[in-house]
Each structure stands twice: as structure tokens, then as C-alpha cells.
Amino acid sequence: MSQAAKTTVGTDERVAIVGLGYVGLPLAIGFTEAGLAVTGIDANVSRVAELSAARSPIDDIPDERLRAALDAGLRIVGPVDARIADADVVIVCVPTPIDKAKVPDLTPVLSAAELILAGLRPGHLVVLQSTTYPGTTTGPFRAVLERGGLVAGRDFDLAFAPERVNPGDPASASKGVPRLVGATTPEATARAAALLRRINDDVRTLSSPDAAELAKLLENVFRNINIAFVNQLALLCERMGLDVWEIIDAAATKPFGFMRFTPGPGVGGHCIPVDPYYLAWRAREFDFVDRFVELAGDINFAMPRHVVELVAEALNEQGRALRGARVGILGVAFKANVRDARNSPAADVMALLAERGADVSFHDPHVPTFRDAAGAERDSAELEAVLTGSDVVVVLVAHRAIDWDRVYSAAPLVVDTVNSSAGRAARPRTVLRLGAGWSASS
Numbered sequence: 001m002s003q004a005a006k007t008t009v010g011t012d013e014r015v016a017i018v019g020l021g022y023v024g025l026p027l028a029i030g031f032t033e034a035g036l037a038v039t040g041i042d043a044n045v046s047r048v049a050e051l052s053a054a055r056s057p058i059d060d061i062p063d064e065r066l067r068a069a070l071d072a073g074l075r076i077v078g079p080v081d082a083r084i085a086d087a088d089v090v091i092v093c094v095p096t097p098i099d100k101a102k103v104p105d106l107t108p109v110l111s112a113a114e115l116i117l118a119g120l121r122p123g124h125l126v127v128l129q130s131t132t133y134p135g136t137t138t139g140p141f142r143a144v145l146e147r148g149g150l151v152a153g154r155d156f157d158l159a160f161a162p163e164r165v166n167p168g169d170p171a172s173a174s175k176g177v178p179r180l181v182g183a184t185t186p187e188a189t190a191r192a193a194a195l196l197r198r199i200n201d202d203v204r205t206l207s208s209p210d211a212a213e214l215a216k217l218l219e220n221v222f223r224n225i226n227i228a229f230v231n232q233l234a235l236l237c238e239r240m241g242l243d244v245w246e247i248i249d250a251a252a253t254k255p256f257g258f259m260r261f262t263p264g265p266g267v268g269g270h271c272i273p274v275d276p277y278y279l280a281w282r283a284r285e286f287d288f289v290d291r292f293v294e295l296a297g298d299i300n301f302a303m304p305r306h307v308v309e310l311v312a313e314a315l316n317e318q319g320r321a322l323r324g325a326r327v328g329i330l331g332v333a334f335k336a337n338v339r340d341a342r343n344s345p346a347a348d349v350m351a352l353l354a355e356r357g358a359d360v361s362f363h364d365p366h367v368p369t370f371r372d373a374a375g376a377e378r379d380s381a382e383l384e385a386v387l388t389g390s391d392v393v394v395v396l397v398a399h400r401a402i403d404w405d406r407v408y409s410a411a412p413l414v415v416d417t418v419n420s421s422a423g424r425a426a427r428p429r430t431v432l433r434l435g436a437g438w439s440a441s442s
Helices: 024-033 045-052 063-071 107-117 137-148 186-196 209-240 244-251 275-284 291-317 345-355 383-388 404-410
Strands: 014-018 037-041 075-077 089-092 125-128 157-160 179-183 203-205 326-330 359-363 369-371 377-379 392-395 414-416 431-433
Touching: 014 024, 014 107, 024 037, 024 063, 045 075, 089 107, 107 137, 125 137, 125 186, 137 157, 137 209, 157 186, 157 209, 179 186, 179 209, 186 203, 209 244, 209 275, 209 291, 275 291, 291 345, 291 392, 291 414, 291 431, 326 345, 326 383, 345 359, 345 369, 359 377, 359 383, 383 404
Parallel strands: 014 037, 014 089, 037 075, 089 125, 125 157, 179 203, 326 359, 326 392, 392 414, 414 431
Antiparallel strands: 157 179, 369 377
């Protein structure tokens, strides 16, 4: 019997989690609350200090819940104090970005594998959760782990179990959300599934890590493609003189065969802008060009430029040039009601506006400072200062915490990319909407 197979399903009690971001921290707390001994490991020194002091950087994890987990024994450390060998299970939850050429960058994943390798021992279960292309777990990730002589499936178990975290939605990390897992052997799959059932009611097993990796990409690429479609529809509606928001509302009355997606200034977050390129890159390794996926990604990446053109059009309507204009941005997080600004389209919008000579400021009640795509860092201004000190206000994110009635009564000119102006009164020719032109109430 292999060393990995000697571990009895359901006996894993000590868990090490590498990466304590939006995926790793909720996972660490979940396992702690389930009664397991958990060590959370993060290479960011300030993150370790922040978490150790019970200050949560994540909207979905209140400080009080983090404090309770720490009091229950959750250990937060840097890589030097990881003690990987003491764990039964090691789970990797690190970022999987793309580089400037939109090529997958597995540096964080492989660095985590190096950390595990230093303490890898017979009987370990290693689980990768970071979203990635099919073949990562059984390819480069496994190759690093096996450099010390231990072999996956013989000496240790290896699995992939994708995360399903939706920032701003605490329920996405709850026990009721089904989880997927696929491993290199049936025994490893059963073991990993048993572990996940400690914190999830519904765990679905797949035939392999590759299948689980592709299932996760399908989930996210599906969204990216449909967002690209409605973004294209918004551009068409602008030319046709139609209101894309009215049309989407109408189509959404169909109770079957339709899923509502809405246009916007682009896509952001940790998955949707990135994952299509993981799939497209891997497809090319099989001499398969996934034009559909790549085109959708390119459409969404082009939306910030279109937003800038709308701003120029709105100013031109009032006899103003974009160069020298004061442009106030409302919302820089990647979605509404969160502080997460990773890959936010606001970064490109702000950099492009500044490149064309605009004086750019922003207000976001959840994001105190923000760096645009050109590297310029700004502090969030008060809402009133943005409204009264701007020639045009650009709505990129409709946070609930923003007083929208005040926005549309005080701003001299608004470019609305997310339909925040729906149902609100505005002065004539003062609200230009993405996908709809000048507001009917204008």
C-alpha cells in the first residue's frame, strides 16, 4: 500500500493554508470553525500583522469573526514559520495573474509549491485551489512537489478543488455552495472530498484535476463571454438610438432560456478579466485557437476606451474639450459594495483620461486610495468635492453607500456606465448613458 493510501479518509485534522486573501482567509476560518487545527501562511508581512491583530481586509469576514477564529486557535504566520511538515493537509490559495502579454503567470503557484516542497512528507494531502488552466496541478505544480523524490499518488495525495468565492457575497463561502474536487487517484479524490465535507454540505467529485480545473474556467469564461455580448449590444444600441437597459429588462421577463447580464465600463476582479486567457493559452498548446474566448476578452478590455470616448462626447456637447477638463470618477472597486479593486476597469479609465489631459479625481466610500493603470496614486475625495469640483462625473460603480439623488441633482454633467440614473430626475442633456445615449429625462 502506498504511503498516501495509508491515510484514513476523514482523519485529517491539521490544515495549512498558503495564501490568506479573498479565498484563503475564509477557508482558514471555515476549517477553524469546523474544529480543525489551522495554520494560515502568507508571504506578505503586513498581511500577517494585520490578520494577527484581528483586522480583516475582506468585506465578507468581519473583524469579530476573525478574532473568534484566532481565539479558537487559528495561527497566522509567514513562510519562515510555516511548519508544513506538521500539517496533514496543505491547501494553496494564491493569485494566478496574467502578464502584459496576457500569458498565464504561475509564479505565485510555483512559489507555493516550493514552500510545500521544503516540508513535504509521506502521507500529505496537497490541494491546489487557485484558478488555473487544465494541466497545472498534474504538470508544473506536481513537478515542483516531486523534485525531492516523493511521488504524487504513491507517497502523497494531490488534488485540485476550485474556489467559488464571490466577493461581497458571504453566502458564496457558505456550506450550501457545492464544491468540486478531482485528484490524481480515486483514493486521493475521496480523501480530499471528505476534507471539504467538513465545511461544505455538497461536494462533487470529478475524474481528474484537469477536469476540475476546466470546470472552474468554464464557470468564469461563461460570464466573461456573456458580459462581452451585452457590451457589444450596448455599442450597437448607441448607434441605433435604442436603450440597451430597456431591452435587457424586457428580455429578462422570459422565465426560461435567458440569463440576465448587463454592460459596463469593463470587467474586473480576480477571475473574470484573467481566466479567459488561461483557457485560450492552454488551447493553443493543443493547436486550437479559441477565437470566441479571446474575442470576448478583447471586447471587455476595450470598454474603458469607449467610456473615455463617451466622456469626450459629453463634454463636447457642452462645448468643452477633454483636455483640461476636471473629471470626477464615482466608484473604483471592481464591483458594487466591496472594497476589492483588483483589476478594476477604473484603473484604465482613469489612466486614459489623464493621458488625454484631464484632471482626474475619484470618490469611493470603500476604497481610500487607488492606483491607476499608469501608476498614479490618488486618495478618495469627499463626494461633495467631486460633485462640485468636476466638469463631468463618470459613474463606474453604483455603490449603495453613495447618495445618488445628490449626485444627479448636483453634478453638472454625468456619464453613467451602470444605469445608476434609472428612475432619477435630471436636467436636460446632462446624463449620457452607456448603451442608451442621452437620458430621456434629460
